[in-house]
Amino acid sequence: MLLSPAFTPVGFADLPGWHEDDQLAAFEAFRRSAFHVLTKPYRSGALGVAFDAFGPAYDEARERPTANSIEARAFFERHFQPAFVAPEGREHGFVTGFYEPEVEASPIRTETFSVPLLARPADLIDIDDQNRPTGMDPYLAFARLTAEGLVEYFDRPAIEQGALAGKGLEIAWVSGRVDAFFVHVQGAARLNMTDGSLRRVTYAAKSGQRFTGPGGILAEIGEIPLEKVTMQSIRAWFKANPHRVDEILWRNRSYIFFRDAEVDDPAFGPIAAAKVPLTPGRSVAVDRLLHTFGTPFFIAAPKLLAFGCEPFARLMIAQDTGSAITGPARGDLFAGSGFEAGEIAGVVRSDADFFALLPKPLFAGETS
Numbered sequence: 001m002l003l004s005p006a007f008t009p010v011g012f013a014d015l016p017g018w019h020e021d022d023q024l025a026a027f028e029a030f031r032r033s034a035f036h037v038l039t040k041p042y043r044s045g046a047l048g049v050a051f052d053a054f055g056p057a058y059d060e061a062r063e064r065p066t067a068n069s070i071e072a073r074a075f076f077e078r079h080f081q082p083a084f085v086a087p088e089g090r091e092h093g094f095v096t097g098f099y100e101p102e103v104e105a106s107p108i109r110t111e112t113f114s115v116p117l118l119a120r121p122a123d124l125i126d127i128d129d130q131n132r133p134t135g136m137d138p139y140l141a142f143a144r145l146t147a148e149g150l151v152e153y154f155d156r157p158a159i160e161q162g163a164l165a166g167k168g169l170e171i172a173w174v175s176g177r178v179d180a181f182f183v184h185v186q187g188a189a190r191l192n193m194t195d196g197s198l199r200r201v202t203y204a205a206k207s208g209q210r211f212t213g214p215g216g217i218l219a220e221i222g223e224i225p226l227e228k229v230t231m232q233s234i235r236a237w238f239k240a241n242p243h244r245v246d247e248i249l250w251r252n253r254s255y256i257f258f259r260d261a262e263v264d265d266p267a268f269g270p271i272a273a274a275k276v277p278l279t280p281g282r283s284v285a286v287d288r289l290l291h292t293f294g295t296p297f298f299i300a301a302p303k304l305l306a307f308g309c310e311p312f313a314r315l316m317i318a319q320d321t322g323s324a325i326t327g328p329a330r331g332d333l334f335a336g337s338g339f340e341a342g343e344i345a346g347v348v349r350s351d352a353d354f355f356a357l358l359p360k361p362l363f364a365g366e367t368s
Contacts, residue, residue: 003362004047006328007083015082015355016300017313019073026296026315027072029279031065033294033319034058036276042293047328049292053359058294076296076315080357085297085329087354093329095301097348098186098285098322100269100278100337103179105172105191105199113173113194115180120204120257121164124153142208153207155253160246171201171258177245178238181214182231184256187322188270190263190337201258202270209253211323214238217251231346254323269337272320280336281307285320290328291356293318299331301352306344307335315357329354 012018033042037051037058044051057079066072087093106113123145127136133150136143143150154163160177172191174180183189187203215229224233238245261270269278272285274293284297295318304312316333325332331354335345 001044001048001050003049003358004328006047006086007356007358008086009081009083009363010355012077012082014084015298015313016302016353017311018298021298021309021314022069023072023076023315024066024069025279025282026317027061027066027075029276029282029317029319030057030294030296031061032276032279033274033317034061036274037294038062040275042274043288045287045289045291045295047290049295049356049358049362051292051294053361054292054294056361057359076357079360080296081360081363082298082355083358085354085356087329088327092351093299093327093331093354095299095304095331095333095348095350095352096324097306097333097335097345099335099341099345100188100190100200101179101183101186101342102190102192102338103174103183104194105174106194107172109170109173113175115174115177116170117172117174117180117183117189117201117258118159118164118169119171119259121167121169124205124207124257125150126205139210140208142205152209154255155207155209156255157246157250157253159207159255160250169257171260172199177249178235181249182235183258184254185213187256188258188261188272198263198266200261200263200270202261202272203256204259205257207253207255207257209255211254212252213324214248214252217248230349231342266337269334274319276319278319278334279317280334280341281314282316283319283334284316285322285325285332285334286318287326287328287330288321291318296357297331298355298357299333299352300355301350304348304350304352306348307333312350312352 042051125143125145127143144153191199218224219226272278297316301312335341
């Protein structure tokens with residue numbers, strides 16, 4: 001497949017902060033993907049980064065674990081060619097942050113814990129161009145199976161008003177709609193259960209409608225200036241306006257369903273779209289239609305002061321995606337789990353330059 005002109009080859013010396021970054025954690029994240037693809041290869045993205053081209057790098061990563069940052073940097077320089085990723089319609093790319101919330105939860109409904117996290121319903125069907133009913137919105141990837149055929153699934157307002165009540169779908173109960181909504185936005189959560197146990201839920205499916213973020217809505221109606229929209233400012237507005245929570249949240253018709261997931265190592269995040277545990281500060285969500293999971297991206301955001309590096313300039317591995325993450329130079333940086341990670345992720349909104357580290361065979365004509 002042909003490599004997209006969105007990629008412009010550069011040298012490692014052209015990556016601002018490359019030699020100051022410690023790439024060892026990025027190597028370990030890349031190595032986790034290297035083991036996963038032994039059972040299920042990643043799909044090649046539309047920008048022409050063929051999955052097969054990663055073969056030599058994945059082989060070495062599995063066979064020769066690196067011991068230090070010098071070896072990790074040498075590994076990436078040996079196998080990859082940096083390429084600037086041209087953004088669409090703007091001078092720079094753009095990054096936001098995401099994290100795994102940690103919330104109190106109950107296995108049963110109580111007066112305090114009254115908002116459910118739901119499992120995937122049995123009548124929720126994956127659809128594509130092969131089974132999509134005539135006239136159905138081509139954006140929709142899910143539909144509801146009825147006796148008359150497939151129809152658009154219930155949206156958030158319908159579900160929160162009882163469309164799925166009585167079906168036994170409740171995985172756990174949290175204490176408020178705002179907490180539940182941010183679990184939906186992040187697509188995963190650690191649950192501190194009332195019995196003292198720790199559980200994890202992660203994305204299983206969604207109702208399928210387009211995501212509409214509350215920050216954009218609040219800016220549009222003049223409640224929060226756009227430049228001051230953060231997770232923290234949104235939460236503060238909801239706390240000050242509890243009577244308007246449904247008014248704002250129901251404008252986002254998309255609804256997320258969850259499944260239980262193991263907590264194998266609390267140091268890592270949930271298993272995400274690339275089917276490996278996310279690494280705090282080193283995993284990035286990208287547009288999966290354009291990019292190939294496992295691709296390393298060096299991201300430089302001079303005005304971003306977060307993640308313990310100022311300015312932000314570090315190597316990340318593409319291991320997740322999101323409905324709001326669209327375009328070649330758009331990323332969502334995984335900050336980790338819990339309150340402190342949320343404080344970091346909630347304020348990440350910054351211009352950034354993206355440099356994809358692409359397998360050298362792509363430039364040598366060794367793949368097609």
